[in-house]
Amino acid sequence: xxxxxxxxxxxxxxxxxxxGVSLGKANYCLRALIAKGFVKAQNYRKSSNKLAYLYILTxxxxxxxxxxxxEFLAIKVKEYxxxxxxxxxxxxxxxxxxELTEK
Numbered sequence: 001x002x003x004x005x006x007x008x009x010x011x012x013x014x015x016x017x018x019x020g021v022s023l024g025k026a027n028y029c030l031r032a033l034i035a036k037g038f039v040k041a042q043n044y045r046k047s048s049n050k051l052a053y054l055y056i057l058t059x060x061x062x063x064x065x066x067x068x069x070x071e072f073l074a075i076k077v078k079e080y081x082x083x084x085x086x087x088x089x090x091x092x093x094x095x096x097x098x099e100l101t102e103k
Contacts, residue, residue: 001057001065004039008054015055030055038064 003010003018010018016026033039038061041053057065 001033001038001061001068004055005057005065008056010055011053033061036064037061 003015007014012026012030013023015030016023019026021029030039030041033055034041037058040056040058042056
């Protein structure tokens with residue numbers, strides 16, 4: 001969705017290339033986003049290629065993008081907190097007595 005917001009004039013082939021997926025997969029995903037109402041395809045009338053489309057996020061698409069971003073950040077915060085706890089545990093394990101016996 002970020003790619004479509006940044007570059008709505010990309011062709012399906014260009015979207016596939018940017019995402020590193022096949023053209024068929026890009027087409028399938030774009031059609032699914034359109035069917036869900038998250039993306040709207042409009043003819044790109046100024047283009048010499050009359051089959052060219054603009055892929056525009058709808059208000060529902062922007063809302064879904066915001067939800068996905070919120071969920072992603074919540075996961076990252078939990079991972080960060082878990083890592084902090086793991087580091088604290090490792091630091092507790094490494095007490096001054098352990099350092100003396102290692103030397």
